[in-house]
Amino acid sequence: MTKFRWLILFGPLVLFIGLVGFLLKGLGSDPTELNSALIDEPVPQFEVSDLYDTEVTYDQSVLHEGPLLLNVWATWCPTCRAEHEFLNELASRGIPIVGLNYKDDSREKAVNWLNTLGDPYTVNLFDPQGEVAFEFGVYGAPETYFIDHNGVIRYRHVGDVNERNWSNQLQGIYQQLLEEAE
Amino acid sequence: MIRSLLVTVAAVFVLISAASAENENSYKFDNEQQRATYQQLTKELRCPKCQNQNIADSNAPLAEDMRDRSYQMLKEGKSREEIIQFMVARYGDFVHYQPPFTTATSILWWGPLLIVVIGIGVAIGLTRKKKAAVELTPQERERLQQLRKSGDE
Secondary structure, rough: HHHHHHHHHHHHHHHHHHHHHHHHHHHHHOOOOOOOOOOOOOOOOOEEOOOOOOOOOEEEHHHOOOEEEEEEEEOOOHHHHHHHHHHHHHHHHHHEEEEEEEEOOOOOHHHHHHHHEEEEEEEEEEEOOOOOHHHOOOOOOOOOEOOOOEEEEEEEEEOOOHHHHHHHHHHHHHHHHHHHHO | HHHHHHHHHHHHHHHHHHHHHHHOOOOOOOHHHHHHHHHHHHHHHOHHHHHHHOOOOOHHHHHHHHHHHHHHHOOOOOOOOOOOOOHHHHHHHHOOOOOOOOOHHHHHHHHHHHHHHHHHHHHHHHHHHHHHHHHHOOOHHHHHHHHHHHHHO
């Protein structure tokens, strides 16, 4: 009976502390950040034209030469403007980034953006209707997908990539993909 | 004053309903059944961008794309389940207002039941303890009597 008494006395306290911990964790997390449904899935099939030259088309095989990043962007997206310089920086460090131009106002605007701000992308995919993005489950811009050497999606980052989250988290993910590829 | 306010409110309502009717009418359905399935689907699919709205209510471009896709797939003869699976495969369980039963969601289903069971258990335990405390052995009763007597004197 005395054993049970301790349980009855302290059980609720332990439960309460557990609940507080659980809810505190919920406070710190961003509810708009969704886990991708495609984690550990191969990149979906698609066919899409080049942003500069619509005669040139690509399919999913451009994402098979990983590890690489797939960055979803558009000129109407202010956060994309904010992260652009850092993408240039990443590209200069030799990290391959494939750009997916997502439902942009016009092709000219997008090309103009890359001409003035610099083009960090190894390949530029042009997706005016958002069909390729739909296959990836894109729900906003910018989004950055980490794709490994087998063409499997391993991570999705929602929001801008910057110096802080790159060194805190994203670089580690990319490094791991590099190590796996060796 | 009140009348003009009422007129304005009525006008706004008419405009809103006209706008939504126009939206619906831009889709041509093969039959009423298909229209009903479409309306049900857009009510139970959740917009990933504006998270507390279904895709029927949301004006986000993504919700529009999802409505278009649902419509196209219905026209291609896809069933309601096929369309839901298609969306879930791309946007995750989040996109459907009826989440599937998994280990992670099981707590939502069994949690309340578990709490009720614990509550009943505690209630039974407490009442039993009280009863046990009230019942005295014959010896104890005698002692109690004696104490009372000595108290009277």
